[in-house]
Amino acid sequence: MRQLTYVGGNTIEWWDVPAPMLQDDRDALVQPLAVTRCDLDLTIVCGKSGLPGPFALGHETAGRVTDVGSAVKNFAPGDLVIVPFQISCGECARCLRGHTNACTSVPFRSSYGLKPVCGVEYGGSLSDLIRVPFADHMLVRQPAGHALSQTAALADGATDAFSAVAYWLRHWPGAEVLVIGGAGQSIGMFAIQAALSRGAARVVYVDDDARRLAKAKSLGADVHEAPKGLAMEPVGLFPIVVDAAATDASILLAFRSAEPNGICQRMYGDFKETTSVPLRHMYGVGITLRIGRVNVRAEMPGCLAHVEAGHFHPEHVITRKVRFEDAHEAIGDPTIRVAFVRDGID
Incomplete structure (x- = not known):
């Protein structure tokens, strides 16, 4: 599959990498359909972060479930979802306290699109597929009537x-x-x-x-x-x-x-x-x-409620929307915020 990869310096390339597979019966696979650029992504691709490449890019994701493990009960292929950028289990003592940024079931700071900060390559949302562990906890259902490019930013920023x-x-x-x-x-x-x-x-x-x-x-x-x-x-x-x-x-x-x-x-x-x-x-x-780093999975429902009520509009911050396939050219645009969307997706 395709994966947008930060190689190093200010070099970004599409790489052909093995597609992720279900590794646990609690996993899901998600196809990113709309991805928004985090401020940190811009710092990375401009070579100013000091983070060493190569690693997969992108961590603000809304997309479609393509497959689920046998233990996943709340989601099925075809469901539209938002994927928090931090990996958390929802069951450890820290997660139960709402500290989903420091889950003890995975390496500290486990995140999509940020391999250097956690030491594990979970893949990035600027890819054809991502694997989502602990899917029943991790995934947040996309609200009806809202564009995926509107909700993708809830995954982090x-x-x-x-x-x-x-x-x-x-x-x-x-x-x-x-x-x-x-x-x-x-x-x-x-x-x-x-x-x-x-x-x-x-x-x-x-x-x-x-x-x-x-x-x-x-x-x-x-x-x-x-x-x-x-x-x-x-x-x-x-x-x-x-x-x-x-x-x-x-x-x-x-x-x-x-x-x-x-x-x-x-x-x-x-x-x-x-x-x-x-x-x-x-x-x-x-x-x-x-x-401190956001506890994104714990905090997302409250934020999403304000989006659904029409009080909070992440889409109004977007200053450029481009095709997913053109992410390699647009991710370094100095504009305030970029959304990468697949053809036919808002």
């Missing part, structure tokens, strides 16, 4: 932003939210949508990129253009600040923009081993910093 922002707005209903945009291009847009969906009184978006500012405005945010590199004074103080830029400058701006006893939600870690954090300022002002 859309659920990541939604769950992070919703967590704080549950504690602080109606709060104003500041989103600092940057390299995490689409995650900042999802954060805007999530905040408005969860009832934020106002969302302010700061960035130094005109394209992202325009998209943020179209999604309902008040926008402020920043100087290059985000070297600026805060535009105000906010109870909740979302740092989606993931730079030293953005985290400093985030902390200086948080009101006393406010929140800073950092959406990414760092590609460096260590990051400077102004603990003295944080302590003196009373800032809470939250950072």
Whole structure:
């Protein structure tokens, strides 16, 4: 079968590889029909991640079940599903606590399209087929009346932003939210949508990129253009600040923009081993910093409910839609978000 492969540097190629097979009676096979590009995918294919190739690419997937093991009860061939990017069993102690990002039944950080972070090649969604272990737990049924390109992002980025922002707005209903945009291009847009969906009184978006500012405005945010590199004074103080830029400058701006006893939600870690954090300022002002990988399978149902209700629109973040077969040419497009869809699929 075909598999889009990150070879190394900025080289991406279609490889012919053996098709996955059912390995356990709890497995399913899924044909990806719509795949969205995660912000990390762009960093990888531009050679900026430091992750060594080769490995399969793509991890935000909606598709069709083609085969199931004998123990799979909830899904059958032909069903349309969303596939969370993290592998989890749903039965271990961590999964039962909702920590599906750290399932003990598989190697730590097991994920599609990210072999270097877990050491196991689970394949990628930019392939003809993927194997889904623990299918009854892992798979999420595609809601009727919604496009696959709309829901594919829930496999990672859309659920990541939604769950992070919703967590704080549950504690602080109606709060104003500041989103600092940057390299995490689409995650900042999802954060805007999530905040408005969860009832934020106002969302302010700061960035130094005109394209992202325009998209943020179209999604309902008040926008402020920043100087290059985000070297600026805060535009105000906010109870909740979302740092989606993931730079030293953005985290400093985030902390200086948080009101006393406010929140800073950092959406990414760092590609460096260590990051400077102004603990003295944080302590003196009373800032809470939250950072961590999404528990995507545990959090997806809540996010999906807002999509089904028409409150959350991942499809509005897509800035380019291309044929699945052209993924090798389009995956490095610097546009905010790309969707790869098979012919005849929305």
